Amino acid sequence: MARWLAVLLVLCVIGLAADGYAVVxxxxxxxxxxxxxxxxxxxxxxxxxxxxxxxxxxxxxxxxxxxxxxxxxxxxxxxxxxxxxxxxxxxxxxxxxxxxxxxxxxxxxxxxxxxxxxxxxxxxxxxxxxxxxxxxxxSGDRGQLAVRKIVLDPGHGGKDPGAVGAGGLREKDVVLRVARKLAPLLRRRMGADVVLTRNTDVFIPLKGRTAMANAEQADLFLSIHANASHNRRAGGLETYYLDKTTDEATMKLAARENGTARRNLTDLQIMLSDLKLNVYLPDSISLASHLQSSLVKTTRPHYSRAKDLGVKKGLFYVLVGARMPAALAELFFVSNRREARALKRPEFQNAIAGGLFQGIKNYADRLRERGNP
Ligand SMILES: [Zn+2]
Structure with missing residues (x-):
């Protein structure tokens, strides 16, 4: 009995010390x-x-x-x-x-x-x-009613090839081609002002990309990527918006796109959990949904196996700090032989660009309706 009391006493003292320490x-x-x-x-x-x-x-x-x-x-x-x-x-x-x-x-x-x-x-x-x-x-509330200026961000570039897939297809090349096809569509058919974070094969740090969109006071930020997996049969389309996630596959993908080890993601988790205000989240979800559904619609006639992997949330550094609605599209898998072959074809790149265009257009139309009910 006395021994239990002693143990209890020791625990109390430790407890007090811990409490005292917390105040310092x-x-x-x-x-x-x-x-x-x-x-x-x-x-x-x-x-x-x-x-x-x-x-x-x-x-x-x-x-x-x-x-x-x-x-x-x-x-x-x-x-x-x-x-x-x-x-x-x-x-x-x-x-x-x-x-x-x-x-x-x-x-x-x-x-x-x-x-x-x-x-x-x-x-x-x-x-x-x-x-x-x-x-x-x-200005923070401005972008939510109109899409006048769009920043397109072809992922990777220069020393960073992104994912390298079947037949040596490099993510950085595919996404740049798609972005260059998408920009004129947005200019001509939406009258939008379009800026590319890179127009050539150059390396740009992740932070510089949203910084550019912020400096341009863009109304929309779209980061364009292609997927990869160890499972060579994995394939399909998915679109992301920035938010916390515990999904294992998404965390692996984000780690690859972020170019960091997975443990560094916890840093980002912590950072985001401290964000009290993410005023762009609802619009970012809407943007990602419009992009995903029209991408599936426009690419299926060219590639019947186009798999709809859905709209997901993920911790992508490239979206952190964007002061406008933002999304990240993963356009098929370069690691999938059939998809890599399709991605090389200019007509298929046109279809993807068309899907991204229609998604942005639908999102913008919805905003306009909301602004003029
Ligand atoms: Zn990427």
Whole structure:
């Protein structure tokens, strides 16, 4: 009996020590930076370790002479930054204020000029909290009613061939050809402004691709890829939008497309779980669905075995950070001999481009209907 009591006592002491430890801030907030662009303000809080955070908005309080605000509480953080008040004075944010709110909580307040939407992400290596603020009803809401500018992203390129399949067919070559066929269709038949992330066989890092779409203020981002599998009989079409997933096959595909080991995906999982606001998710799902169904429809007459693998969610780096509805299409399997042979044929590439065009067109028409009910 006495022995059990002793064990219990030890457990209690360990428990207390663990609790006590949890209160001690593990990360220091060492500084704050910001970046002003025409459409949003990005605030970066530099940290020395992981924290938890909450983010909230507050309406203006004329009585207390307070502007609209966004405030974040960083739990497990200690404030060591030298400046506790940073004047921003751009189109949207007046200033950033920092304070040690509680022993282990740093509060960061953004004083705004207008009510704003926010989007926050915790990043590691180095640790930082990145917050984007956009004016409510501003450019962020614009793309949801019209598709004027489209960024097409043929995957891979240059030193990165993508998947290499039957007969040496390279993913980077097929997707570039399809993108070059799709661009004029969108220009001529939709009057869209089309930009390609690459028009030749060059290497572009994944981050640079959405950055380009953001800089162009595009209304739609489409990344174009071809699939591959160890199972040579695997074949078909599938379209993705960005979201968390636990599906094993999708995680393997994303790891290949991301060019990273699978374990690195957990980083991305964590990052996405911290995204409080993904305003483009419903439109991205709609875009992916329209693309998938018209791809199946237009390619089947040319290739009766075209298998509909469906619309799926996956963690693709190339879609992270897109400030517009975005999707990624996997156009057949280069590892499948029959599909590789079809993919080489210009008529079949035309059919695929036609399917992608019709999918984008249907999606845009649906948006327009929503805008003019
Ligand atoms: Zn790819």
């Amino acid at each position: 801030p593990k990360a220091r907030l060492t500084g704050v930076r910001f970046l002003s662009s025409a459409n949003y303000t990005r605030v970066i809080l530099d940290l020395t370790g992981r924290v938890k955070f909450t983010i909230n908005t507050l309406a203006a309080s004329p009585k207390r002479r307070l502007p609209p605000r966004i405030y974040m509480d960083l739990v497990g953080a200690r404030l060591t930054a030298r400046r506790h008040r940073v004047d921003v004075k751009d189109r949207l944010v007046q200033r950033i204020r920092l304070g040690q709110f509680k022993e282990n909580v740093v509060r960061v307040v953004l004083d705004l000029k207008y009510p704003g939407n926010h989007d926050a992400v915790l990043l590691a290596n180095p640790h930082r909290l990145m917050v984007d603020v956009e004016r409510r009803g501003g």
